[in-house]
Amino acid sequence: MITKTIGNLIRIGGTHTSQIIEGNIDSLFEKFSSEQNFKYETTKFAVISLIKEYAKNSPVVVYNKIIENFDSFLKIVDSYKDSRAYIREATQELVEEFLRLLSNRDCIYIYTNLFKIRR
Numbered sequence: 001m002i003t004k005t006i007g008n009l010i011r012i013g014g015t016h017t018s019q020i021i022e023g024n025i026d027s028l029f030e031k032f033s034s035e036q037n038f039k040y041e042t043t044k045f046a047v048i049s050l051i052k053e054y055a056k057n058s059p060v061v062v063y064n065k066i067i068e069n070f071d072s073f074l075k076i077v078d079s080y081k082d083s084r085a086y087i088r089e090a091t092q093e094l095v096e097e098f099l100r101l102l103s104n105r106d107c108i109y110i111y112t113n114l115f116k117i118r119r
Contacts, residue, residue, distance in 0.1 A: 022061055059101050
């Protein structure tokens with residue numbers, strides 16, 4: 001519920017909002033790239049859910065950040081292997097949203113880099 005509220009606030013946004021989103025997305029990717037285990041499973045779920053809502057409501061900013069941090073994004077995709085179903089479902093929704101962004105923006109990127117997801 002909170003992530004959807006944040007997503008709706010982003011939709012209103014402006015220049016300052018996009019700068020805040022960029023900073024937040026960077027810090028969210030850092031949580032996955034730091035190779036640390038999440039102390040609480042809800043933190044992992046919250047990070048995935050926030051990125052998903054950002055992708056729905058601010059697709060241009062998120063698209064650029066995912067392309068810049070594609071290796072970190074692949075670590076998020078590894079959450080498919082998580083034993084908890086709700087984390088797997090949130091990961092699936094995030095990947096669906098990202099693929100929707102890709103299909104709308106950059107077909108060439110899909111063909112050249114999508115194979116990385118198939119580890």
